[in-house]
Amino acid sequence: MIIIMTPKATDEQINAVTDKLKQFGLDNHVSRGVERTVIGAPGDENKVDKEALQAIAGVERVIRVTQPYKIVARTYHDSDTVIDINGVKLGGNQIQVIAGPCSVETLPQMEASAAAVAAAGCRMLRGGAFKPRTSPYSFQGVGVEGLEMMKQVAKPHNMPIVTELMDVRQLDAFMENKVDVIQIGTRNMQNFDLLKEVGRTHIPVILKRGMSATIKEWLMSAEYIAAGGNHNIIFCERGVRTFETYYRNVLDVTAIPVLKRETHLPVIVDPSHAGGKAWMVPALSRAAVAAGADGLLVEMHPTPCEAWCDADQAISPEELNKLMGELKITAEAIGRTI
Numbered sequence: 165m166i167i168i169m170t171p172k173a174t175d176e177q178i179n180a181v182t183d184k185l186k187q188f189g190l191d192n193h194v195s196r197g198v199e200r201t202v203i204g205a206p207g208d209e210n211k212v213d214k215e216a217l218q219a220i221a222g223v224e225r226v227i228r229v230t231q232p233y234k235i236v237a238r239t240y241h242d243s244d245t246v247i248d249i250n251g252v253k254l255g256g257n258q259i260q261v262i263a264g265p266c267s268v269e270t271l272p273q274m275e276a277s278a279a280a281v282a283a284a285g286c287r288m289l290r291g292g293a294f295k296p297r298t299s300p301y302s303f304q305g306v307g308v309e310g311l312e313m314m315k316q317v318a319k320p321h322n323m324p325i326v327t328e329l330m331d332v333r334q335l336d337a338f339m340e341n342k343v344d345v346i347q348i349g350t351r352n353m354q355n356f357d358l359l360k361e362v363g364r365t366h367i368p369v370i371l372k373r374g375m376s377a378t379i380k381e382w383l384m385s386a387e388y389i390a391a392g393g394n395h396n397i398i399f400c401e402r403g404v405r406t407f408e409t410y411y412r413n414v415l416d417v418t419a420i421p422v423l424k425r426e427t428h429l430p431v432i433v434d435p436s437h438a439g440g441k442a443w444m445v446p447a448l449s450r451a452a453v454a455a456g457a458d459g460l461l462v463e464m465h466p467t468p469c470e471a472w473c474d475a476d477q478a479i480s481p482e483e484l485n486k487l488m489g490e491l492k493i494t495a496e497a498i499g500r501t502i
């Protein structure tokens with residue numbers, strides 16, 4: 165940690181800083197320059213309350229040298245982490261496309277979805293049984309029954325299932341139904357109690373980016389899960405809120421290489437919620453793969469216009485099929501497979 169004093173800082177103020185650093189268990193090296201004094205403080209920065217130092221009179225700025233996240237950081241684990249999801253490997257050279265409807269509706273709808281997803285060459289099925297909706301009067305999801313339905317329809321195709329967990333009280337049902345991947349949605353990215361609970365399991369977690377979250381906040385949320393012992397974390401960029409109103413969110417493609425640099429964990433992209441329109445999905449998907457995403461989370465419905473939720477952003481089985489063909493070319497161009 166580096167503490168920069170104001171030009172007029174007194175010896176007492178400098179001593180107050182070094183005393184505080186000792187309390188936190190850090191060393192201190194005081195360098196008195198012509199203009200101002202700088203204090204270098206080697207040691208474990210995680211033990212330091214930055215604000216407590218900042219509050220001391222005469223302190224201009226406190227700078228951290230290391231990142232506040234540890235387990236999820238690239239410095240913790242040099243090579244890419246590959247997560248094995250019941251035989252499907254995410255984070256390696258092969259790109260994984262997870263597809264399925266926004267919400268689980270009926271058994272025939274889920275059977276048709278699973279068949280279409282498998283036929284297109286995707287290896288994982290998504291679907292929401294519990295839905296976070298902006299309005300309390302909108303369809304809220306079919307609940308636990310939806311988890312059973314997903315497992316049932318995915319089994320013949322040998323596909324792991326991905327579904328969103330909204331509340332700690334639903335976790336037992338997720339465990340009982342052997343949900344393969346838990347999704348934490350954008351609205352829950354900083355629901356720290358929920359993150360701690362999934363951190364106690366070993367079920368892989370897709371952590372979506374909060375719609376207004378910075379990369380640092382997102383990494384810290386992942387650290388909550390990792391700190392509990394669950395290192396099977398997948399980051400999912402799903403678009404952020406900006407001034408633009410033409411599309412639902414702005415897909416932050418820049419976040420992909422940044423995260424790949426900052427963390428060893430897999431990074432995937434949700435092009436459906438980013439654009440909010442089915443016609444944008446192919447272009448955003450290609451951009452994500454080209455930028456280095458390890459996978460995609462795509463909304464597909466057997467009959468999009470009849471979908472109970474997010475109907476205008478779901479692609480059809482035919483469109484998914486075509487998209488997989490296009491992505492194969494994109495993946496090959498950068499030396500990856502799909």
Ligand SMILES: [Mn+2]
Nearest residue numbers: 266463473474
């Ligand atoms: Mn949706």
